[in-house]
Amino acid sequence: DARVTQTPRHKVTEMGQEVTMRCQPILGHNTVFWYRQTMMQGLELLAYFRNRAPLDDSGMPKDRFSAEMPDATLATLKIQPSEPRDSAVYFCASGSLLTGVQETQYFGPGTRLLVL
Amino acid sequence: KNEVEQSPQNLTAQEGEFITINCSYSVGISALHWLQQHPGGGIVSLFMLSSGKKKHGRLIATINIQEKHSSLHITASHPRDSAVYICAVLVYEEKLTFGTGTRLTIIP
Numbered sequence: 001d002a003r004v005t006q007t008p009r010h011k012v013t014e015m016g017q018e019v020t021m022r023c024q025p026i027l028g029h030n031t032v033f034w035y036r037q038t039m040m041q042g043l044e045l046l047a048y049f050r051n052r053a054p055l056d057d058s059g060m061p062k063d064r065f066s067a068e069m070p071d072a073t074l075a076t077l078k079i080q081p082s083e084p085r086d087s088a089v090y091f092c093a094s095g096s097l098l099t100g101v102q103e104t105q106y107f108g109p110g111t112r113l114l115v116l
Numbered sequence: 117k118n119e120v121e122q123s124p125q126n127l128t129a130q131e132g133e134f135i136t137i138n139c140s141y142s143v144g145i146s147a148l149h150w151l152q153q154h155p156g157g158g159i160v161s162l163f164m165l166s167s168g169k170k171k172h173g174r175l176i177a178t179i180n181i182q183e184k185h186s187s188l189h190i191t192a193s194h195p196r197d198s199a200v201y202i203c204a205v206l207v208y209e210e211k212l213t214f215g216t217g218t219r220l221t222i223i224p
Contacts, residue, residue: 033212043202043214056211089157104149105212107159 002026004108006092012114018080021111023092024073032075033105034060034067035091043091049075050097082115089113119143122203122215130223135190137218139203142184147206150177150188152199153217159202162188195222 005024013019025032034046036059047057052069060067064083069075079086089112095105121140129135139148147166153159163170163177165186170177174193179186190197203215 035212042216043204043212045211045213048211091159093159104161104164106161107151109158112157 006108016081021077023075025094029094033093036088038088120215128221137188139186145205149204151202
């Protein structure tokens with residue numbers, strides 16, 4: 001049963017610390033998305049990759065957030081330095097865009113981040 | 117004004133009732149997703165549609181591209197259907213823009 005995995009599931013850290021979240025997309029999917037969910041803003045797209053290349057990261061605060069795909073099986077989202085307003089649930093999702101047809105996205109379980 | 121509007125924001129119904137959740141959007145889209153977020157936080161994609169109607173079990177999703185409107189229906193609702201239902205539109209190939217969600221509570 002293929003699924004998107006995310007680690008850690010929960011993270012509590014102090015303001016100013018670096019946070020790294022990891023995502024393993026479903027094998028064979030060529031598109032990976034990072035989303036953030038807060039009570040105030042709901043779900044927001046932060047960044048996404050296709051075939052490991054970043055396509056859009058306009059939703060991310062550039063000064064502190066960075067997203068990478070070191071290989072096809074791993075996507076990372078880093079926050080440095082973290083701030084209390086970064087507290088949220090961060091979801092990774094993967095999908096396929098083949099010959100212009102977008103297939104459905106599969107969501108990971110999320111990383112619940114609390115920055116004190 | 118949000119690009120994606122959902123109504124109602126909250127809905128409480130008795131088990132067995134027919135449920136309708138609405139989604140209106142203001143931008144051109146290539147497709148629309150209906151997502152279900154369980155109380156535990158997990159998100160499941162229920163439907164992705166770009167025209168007409170899709171059915172899966174007791175769930176039916178319809179979309180009217182001309183009117184920029186979609187509906188999600190649940191027949192014979194059950195307490196396990198209690199969740200937040202989120203409409204998301206696909207803009208520029210893959211970018212999803214989300215509605216604020218409808219919190220559904222089904223009372224036994």
